[in-house]
Structures are given as structure tokens and as C-alpha cells.
Amino acid sequence: MNNFLFVAAENDALENCKAGGMGDVVRDVPRQISERGDKVHVVVPAYSRLHHGGLPRTTLNFSLRGMAYTAELYEVKPKKEFPNIFHYVLHHPEIEAGDIAHIYHNDPEEPFYTDAIKYIIFCTAVAEAIKQGAFGDVDIVHLHDWHSSLLLFLREYHTEYTNLKDIRIVYSIHNLAIQGIRPFDGNYSSVKNWFPSVPLDYQKLMDYRYQDCINLMAVGIRFADAVHTVSPSYKEDVLLPSSPPEFIGGEGLEKDLQKADQEGRLFGILNGCNYKNINKEKKGNIYRNTVKALFRWLQEESKKYKAxxxxxxxxxxxxxxxxxxxxxxxxVARLTEQKFYFFMRSPEAFVEILKRLEKVDGIFMLLGTGAPEYEELFRKLSYEHKNFIFTNGQSEKLIDSIYLESDLYFMPSLFEPCGISQMLAMRNGNPCLVHHTGGLKDTVEHMKTGFAFDGESYDEKISSMIQTLDEALNVFENDKPTWKKIQSAARRKRFTWKKSADEYYKLLYKLD
Known part of the structure; x- marks a missing residue:
């Protein structure tokens, strides 16, 4: 029996421990490992809240900033029990809940200042727990995004944790754009402050653009035994330099990724989708669920400003x-540059989309919260256009209804490492209209399971987006047999975690 340890910032197997797609992956992959008869431990920070009601497992003593630190490891109950999966949270008073999903901190003045501190303490405590045998003899450690990559720094440079060299460590990239860049020195949230006695190899650790800084995303890519992007097409994208907004690629780390690829350490494996628990909502509830959600939000103090x-x-x-x-x-998405850049830069194109929909007696429903400037833009457009329904909040029931009852799911992402929304829409037989990039390329086929737009230049992409909508509406209105064919092809598509896990075992874990 192989013994795995997953280390991440999010885990949707626990209540209130998810901000994005990483939480889904950290929930679903261990279930596949369990089905194969292997054992898996999953550890995330407690964020000063998730340890309540947990079972204290061990106290961890380690050194940071030249001082003694103590953290506690708790075993906690998941939403759903599976054999051979054990869930833990790590508590230390300095690992606090942030303002994004009660997980991440948003430090506009100095990005990653607070999060770097939290995840430095978290990763060092995890290294100590591995050393103490808190998870048994670990064969494979699977790290997720920059929040956990510090374990590779500890393996490489910290004399206390050379035992990590005996373990295969793999690293998954979920969001390459968020890199955890911090100064080497001269700052409370700098590497030297937390590890004063660890000799630093500046050349191997530095960010190419900010050479007085460590890039924790780069640390993951440079030191892991295997590096993984969450779709094959996104792997191809990140090997090339970004030239925004036409193309988002390696985000300054393409040289590291090319090197990992040349060394045979870089793999693109598509995320799966959970095909259980489909359609908890009944058809026909979309408007009722919208009204219910609105009434609930109207009673929330934090939403008074938009009552x-x-x-x-x-x-x-x-x-x-x-x-x-x-x-x-x-x-349905977080309102960010990644998801809605095209609408922010060209609101007139979005207005054009609404006009096209009006001709077929259609509406556009958008659900989400996010960056204030995006929320403001969509609120303004909602006041101006009667067929644009912007539900500016979060509601699981309404999300279920939207996936279930839409005719066309829109996903104009600027870049998309994998994307889960298109899979959730497709499993309901809901064709998607997507930007032909990253994981969307691997999941949606134009005129077969949905519709895709692209272009060499920004302007070409915008005009292709509107033309593609025209094409979709034309099929819907004038060619019902083809529309039904696309719907059933979308519904039949299966992106299973079993298939992904087979590739994990073969390519990442080297266990087949």
C-alpha cells in the first residue's frame, strides 16, 4: 500500500475550505487514490477556525526567526467519509483567516505579505510532522500551488529536513499567475527573517524580474520531482512567453517550465469532473431560487451598500x-480579469451580445462576486439593459439551477488552466461558448460539443466572440436537430477523475 500526503491551502472535502478549483482537486484526487487501495493524508491550514471540534493528533515544535515555534495538528471530520483518507488541519495563531473565502489575505500595498507568513509557518510545521512520522512513512508528497512549495525549499536547504530527500515530491500548478513573490531580506515577511540560519542560493531561488526576491511558484517548478499543469493545452501555453491580452502563457516562468519539460518533469493532465451529486435542484426553479437568494442577501449587513x-x-x-x-x-464565475477581461475592456461587445439575445427573446444571467470595478461595471449594465440579470452574490442552489436550466453557458476566459464550469455545464447537456485557450481547448469542440472563438489579435477575438454567438443562436433558432445533437454530445462527454488518476500514477507518481 502506497502512502500519500497532499499539502494545499484549500480542501473542499472539508466545510468552508474552498476558494477556487484547487479545493475541488484536493477533494477528488484522494478519493481516486483511496479507490485503488492506497492511503492518503490531506493537510491544510486551520485558518484559526477549522480545528474547532477536531481531534488533537500531535504538537509540533520547530524553529523559525531563530525562535521556538509550536503548532498543533488536528484530525478533522470531512463532509463525506472514505476509507483510507485522513484529513488534518494545522493550527497556529499566526495562520489566520483572510478576507478571500476566509482563506487568503488580500494585501494591496504589499502582495503576499500576510499569506507568505502563514504558509511559511504551515509548511515548516508540515515538514516537522513528516519528520515525526505523524502521517506514517510517506512515499509521495503532492503539493499544490505556491502556498505549499516551501516544502521543496526546506528539502533543498534546511539541515533539519534532509529526510524529505527520500520522498518523491510532485507539484501541481493551478494558477500560474499568482506566484508568491517575497523579498529575500529586509522585511518581516522575507525569507531571511524566517530562516536566518539557512544559507540561500540566490541564483536558484530568485525571481528573474525582481532579483532581490524569491519566487515561490518558481521554487515549486525548479525543485519538484514532477511538475503538473491541469490540462495538456495549458502545458503548451505556459512554455511560451505571455503577450497580454492576446496571449497568456508562462507569466515570466516559461524558462523554468521549458527546463522542466526538457528534463522530462513537466506533464499536462486534464482535471476530472465529479459526476456524482448531479442536479440537486429540480428544473423550473431558476427564477424562484434567484428571488430567494436576493431576499437572503438583502438581509445581510455586508451587502447593505448594494441593497x-x-x-x-x-x-x-x-x-x-x-x-x-x-x-x-x-x-457563473468570480468577477476577475481572468474570467471577464473581454467584457471589461470592451463593454460595447457585451452590449452587442445582449442585443443579439434580445432578438431571440433571450436573457443573459451572470452570477458572481469579485473585483469591485467588475462588480460596478456589471451593475451599471444591469440598470441599462433589461435582459441582463446580474445576481451579485453567491448561492449554491441558484448556481445548480443556472447549470441545469441555461441554454448556452458563456466562458470567455482570457486564459484557463483547466476550468471546471464548462464541465459542470456540459454534464447537464448545456453547450458552452468558450475562448479557445488552455483547458477549454481540451474540453469544448466547436460545433460538436459547443462553440469556440479565437483570433490572432484582440480585435479579432472580440469580433469572433460575437460571430460565434450568432452562429450558436442561428443553430438554436433554425437547426433544432443540430442543436439537439450538440446538447447530447456535450452531455455524453466524460472527463473522469479515474482517467486523470491513471495518468497521475503513471507520470507524476511513477507507481505504474
């Missing part, structure tokens, strides 16, 4: 309760 807007959305949705629109285009 007028939420009431406006409620009034708007009531128009569709009796007289349903003939076509629903939708999108």
Missing part, C-alpha cells in the same frame, strides 16, 4: 416568472 441594486434585480426577475424567456445564456 438598491439587489431590489432592482428582484423586480427584473419577476418579469420572467410568468413569461419565461425563450433562451438563457449564463455565466
Amino acid at each position: 438598491d441594486f439587489l431590489a432592482h434585480t428582484g423586480e427584473k426577475i419577476m418579469a420572467y416568472v410568468d413569461e419565461n424567456p425563450k433562451f438563457i445564456a449564463s455565466s
Whole structure:
């Protein structure tokens, strides 16, 4: 029996421990490992909240900043029990909940300042727990994004943790754009402050652009035994330099990724999708669930500043309760540059989309929260266009209804390492209209399982997006047999975790 340890910032197998797609992966891959009869331990920070009600397993003593530090490892109950999977959280008072999903800190003045401190303490405590045998004899450690890459720094340079050299350590990249860059020295949140006695190889650790800084994403790529991107096409993208906004590639780390590729350490394996628990919502509840969500948000103190807007959305949705629109285009996502750059830079293109939908008696439903400037743009557009329903909040039931009842799911991501939304929409037989990039290339085929737009230049991409919508609406209106064919092809597509896990075992874990 192989013994695995997953180390990450998020784990959706636990309540309230997810901010993005990484949480899904850290929930689902251990279940595949368990099905193969292997054992897996999953550890995340407690964020000063997740250890409540947990079972204290061990106390960890280690040194940081030339001082003695103590952290506690708790075993906690997951949402759903599986054999051979053990879930832990690590508690230390300095590992606090942030303002993003009660996980990450947003430090606009000095990015990663607070998070670097949290994850330095977390990773050192994990290294100590491995050394003490808290997870048994570990064969494979699987790290996720920069938050956990410090374990590779410890393996490479820290005399206390040379035992890590005996363990195969693999590293998954979920979001290459967020790199955890911190100064080497001269700052409370710098490497030298936390590891004053560890000799630093500046050349091997530095960020190419900011040479007085360590790049923790780069540390993961440079020192892991295997590096993994979450789709094959995204692997090809990241080997090339970015030239935004036309193309987002290696984000300054393409040389490291090319080197990993030449050394046979870089693999692109598509994430899977969880095909259990489909459609908890009944069909026909989309407007009811919208109204319910709006009433709930109206009672929340934190949403008082947009109470007028939420009431406006409620009034708007009531128009569709009796007289349903003939076509629903939708999108569910965090409102960020990655997901909606095209709409932010070219709001007139989005208005054009709304006009096209109006001609077929269609509406566009967008659900999400995120960057204030994106929220403001969509609120403004909602006041101006009656067929744009912007539900500016989070509601699981409404999300389920949107995936279930939309006719076309819109995903115009600027870049997409893998993407899960398109898989969730497709499993409901809901064709997607996507930007032909990264994982969207690997999952949506134009005119077969959905629709894809692209272009050499920014302007070409925008005009291709509108043309592709025209093409989709034309099929919907005038060629029902083809539309039904695309729907059932989308529904039949299966991106299973079993298939992904087979490749993990063969390529990343080297166990087959």
C-alpha cells in the first residue's frame, strides 16, 4: 500500500475550505487514490477556525526567526467519509483567516505579505510532522500551488529536513499567475527573517524580474520531482512567453517550465469532473431560487451598500416568472480579469451580445462576486439593459439551477488552466461558448460539443466572440436537430477523475 500526503491551502472535502478549483482537486484526487487501495493524508491550514471540534493528533515544535515555534495538528471530520483518507488541519495563531473565502489575505500595498507568513509557518510545521512520522512513512508528497512549495525549499536547504530527500515530491500548478513573490531580506515577511540560519542560493531561488526576491511558484517548478499543469493545452501555453491580452502563457516562468519539460518533469493532465451529486435542484426553479437568494442577501449587513441594486434585480426577475424567456445564456464565475477581461475592456461587445439575445427573446444571467470595478461595471449594465440579470452574490442552489436550466453557458476566459464550469455545464447537456485557450481547448469542440472563438489579435477575438454567438443562436433558432445533437454530445462527454488518476500514477507518481 502506497502512502500519500497532499499539502494545499484549500480542501473542499472539508466545510468552508474552498476558494477556487484547487479545493475541488484536493477533494477528488484522494478519493481516486483511496479507490485503488492506497492511503492518503490531506493537510491544510486551520485558518484559526477549522480545528474547532477536531481531534488533537500531535504538537509540533520547530524553529523559525531563530525562535521556538509550536503548532498543533488536528484530525478533522470531512463532509463525506472514505476509507483510507485522513484529513488534518494545522493550527497556529499566526495562520489566520483572510478576507478571500476566509482563506487568503488580500494585501494591496504589499502582495503576499500576510499569506507568505502563514504558509511559511504551515509548511515548516508540515515538514516537522513528516519528520515525526505523524502521517506514517510517506512515499509521495503532492503539493499544490505556491502556498505549499516551501516544502521543496526546506528539502533543498534546511539541515533539519534532509529526510524529505527520500520522498518523491510532485507539484501541481493551478494558477500560474499568482506566484508568491517575497523579498529575500529586509522585511518581516522575507525569507531571511524566517530562516536566518539557512544559507540561500540566490541564483536558484530568485525571481528573474525582481532579483532581490524569491519566487515561490518558481521554487515549486525548479525543485519538484514532477511538475503538473491541469490540462495538456495549458502545458503548451505556459512554455511560451505571455503577450497580454492576446496571449497568456508562462507569466515570466516559461524558462523554468521549458527546463522542466526538457528534463522530462513537466506533464499536462486534464482535471476530472465529479459526476456524482448531479442536479440537486429540480428544473423550473431558476427564477424562484434567484428571488430567494436576493431576499437572503438583502438581509445581510455586508451587502447593505448594494441593497438598491439587489431590489432592482428582484423586480427584473419577476418579469420572467410568468413569461419565461425563450433562451438563457449564463455565466457563473468570480468577477476577475481572468474570467471577464473581454467584457471589461470592451463593454460595447457585451452590449452587442445582449442585443443579439434580445432578438431571440433571450436573457443573459451572470452570477458572481469579485473585483469591485467588475462588480460596478456589471451593475451599471444591469440598470441599462433589461435582459441582463446580474445576481451579485453567491448561492449554491441558484448556481445548480443556472447549470441545469441555461441554454448556452458563456466562458470567455482570457486564459484557463483547466476550468471546471464548462464541465459542470456540459454534464447537464448545456453547450458552452468558450475562448479557445488552455483547458477549454481540451474540453469544448466547436460545433460538436459547443462553440469556440479565437483570433490572432484582440480585435479579432472580440469580433469572433460575437460571430460565434450568432452562429450558436442561428443553430438554436433554425437547426433544432443540430442543436439537439450538440446538447447530447456535450452531455455524453466524460472527463473522469479515474482517467486523470491513471495518468497521475503513471507520470507524476511513477507507481505504474
